[in-house]
Structure formats: C-alpha cells, structure tokens
Amino acid sequence: MSFGTYARRVRDEGSPPARRHRALRCAVGEYGPLGFHATWAYLxxxxxPAPDLRRDMSALLRALDTLEASRAARIEGVAAFAARRRVEKAAGVRTPRSDGPSAPHWRPHWPSDSGPSRLGLVAAVANRRTEFQRVPHPDPSLVSDDRARRLWELYGRLDACAAAYLTALGRPDDAVRGEAAGIVTGIRHHVAPGYAALNVPLFQWLRFAELLDYAVKATAVSLAR
Incomplete structure (x- = not known):
C-alpha cells in the first residue's frame, strides 16, 4: 500500500489506537529519510509534549504531520532538481552539481522547509548509538593486525564523537564537526568492493557515521542562521 493510504489510516478516528500506531510505522517504512529506527526516534x-505514540493519538497525529511535511519537502526538492537538470542538459551540462537536492536520498537527510529539529536529530543519534554499540566487531581473521588496530580506532572515535554530540545536546563544537566528517571518510576507506564479509559490520558503522555527520552539519547550519 502507499504512504497516503497509511496516512489516512493514522487519521481514522474510528480505528483502534493500535491499528493507527501500526499505520504510522508502515508510513515510516514507506518514507524514512533517516532510516526507519532513526526516523521513528525523531518523530x-x-x-x-506527550511523545507516547502508542497511546496518545494527538502525539501520533503530530508525528504524522511532521513526517508528511518532510515528505512534501522531499518531493518538492526532487521536482526542482529535475527541472534544473532539464535546463542544464539543454545547456550541455551532463554532470549534476554536487550540492542541493541532487545528493543521494538514501543517505540520512531530513528534508524540511524550516530545517530539521535539533531535538529530533539528538534523539535519532541516541537511538542509533545504542544499536551501534551492539554491532559485533569485524572478525579478526578477516584483517591484518594493523588494519584491525585502525578499525578499533575508528570505532572508538565514532563512539566518542557521538557521545560528545549528545553531551552537547546537538550543539557540537568545530572539533566534533571535523571529526564526524573524517570518520565517515575513514570507514569508507575500509569498505571493500563487492560482497566482502568485512563489509557487514562496516556498513552498519557507516550508516551510523553518516547519520551523525548529517546531524552535526545540520545543527551547524541552524546555529548559523
């Protein structure tokens, strides 16, 4: 079913709260710009003031409104990008610019006319940090001792960077902002082409690192306004 169908089910006051709650989770499954769990934590x-989405139907509707507004901003951004690309192609520009809505939408990103919520991003990072800490480390037999040491360093840096972001309640300093971007680059350096076994934990690290990097950058933009 479509996002719109699930949204209508969330708003159906004649349905039991549990059914409306499931419908919102399905809607997030259709559109979760930060990933399912991070998006749910954000919402x-x-x-x-009562973020109990299972029992508080007013909170459930507020969450849906937030999700729909982000989805609408995403659709608008994609349409604007498509229109811009038509003009650029007509002018002979074959490669899209790296800025704007051309950025891969599968990376963590919260489209919004007013910018993402700092509180929401803090909640998303906190949620995913808990999961990141449960991810098994790469099998030592798959890497050399030197590479294993470098991976351990990256793991520690990522966890420390997330802790600093959360301690600052989403208001990181310049050092944290630079560190987050460097960690993403470092993890990508270790990802092997194809379906290498080492990639299984590294992709999970990378998803968390990209979320943290986005949250740090988004906060920097909002503070600069």
Whole structure:
C-alpha cells in the first residue's frame, strides 16, 4: 500500500489506537529519510509534549504531520532538481552539481522547509548509538593486525564523537564537526568492493557515521542562521 493510504489510516478516528500506531510505522517504512529506527526516534521526540505514540493519538497525529511535511519537502526538492537538470542538459551540462537536492536520498537527510529539529536529530543519534554499540566487531581473521588496530580506532572515535554530540545536546563544537566528517571518510576507506564479509559490520558503522555527520552539519547550519 502507499504512504497516503497509511496516512489516512493514522487519521481514522474510528480505528483502534493500535491499528493507527501500526499505520504510522508502515508510513515510516514507506518514507524514512533517516532510516526507519532513526526516523521513528525523531518523530517520537518531536511529538511533544506527550511523545507516547502508542497511546496518545494527538502525539501520533503530530508525528504524522511532521513526517508528511518532510515528505512534501522531499518531493518538492526532487521536482526542482529535475527541472534544473532539464535546463542544464539543454545547456550541455551532463554532470549534476554536487550540492542541493541532487545528493543521494538514501543517505540520512531530513528534508524540511524550516530545517530539521535539533531535538529530533539528538534523539535519532541516541537511538542509533545504542544499536551501534551492539554491532559485533569485524572478525579478526578477516584483517591484518594493523588494519584491525585502525578499525578499533575508528570505532572508538565514532563512539566518542557521538557521545560528545549528545553531551552537547546537538550543539557540537568545530572539533566534533571535523571529526564526524573524517570518520565517515575513514570507514569508507575500509569498505571493500563487492560482497566482502568485512563489509557487514562496516556498513552498519557507516550508516551510523553518516547519520551523525548529517546531524552535526545540520545543527551547524541552524546555529548559523
């Protein structure tokens, strides 16, 4: 079913709360710009003052409104990008610019006319950090001792960077901003082409690192306004 169908089910006041709650989770499954769990954490945190999405139907509707507004901004951005590309192609520009809505939408990103919520991003990072800490380390037999040491360093740097971001409640300093970007680059350096076994934990690290990097950068932009 479509996102719109699930949204209508969330708003159906004649349905039981549990069914409406499931419908919102399905809607997030259709559109989750930060990934499913991070998006859900974002919505729960921003559905204040009572972010109990399972029992508070007013909070559930606020969460849906937030999700729909982000989806609308995403659709608008994609349409604007498509229009811009038509003009650029007509002018002989074959390669899209690296800025703007051309950025891969599968990377963590919260489209919004007013910018993402700092509180929501803090909740998303906190949620994913808990999961990141449960990810098994790469099998030592798959890497050399030197590479294993470098991977351990990256793991520690990523966890420390996330801790600093959360301690600052989403207001990181310049050092944290630079560190987050460097960690993403470092993890990508170790990802092997194809379906290498080492990639299984590294992709999970990378997804968390990209979320943290986005949250850090998005906060920097909002603070600069």
């Amino acid at each position: 729960a945190a921003t559905a204040l």
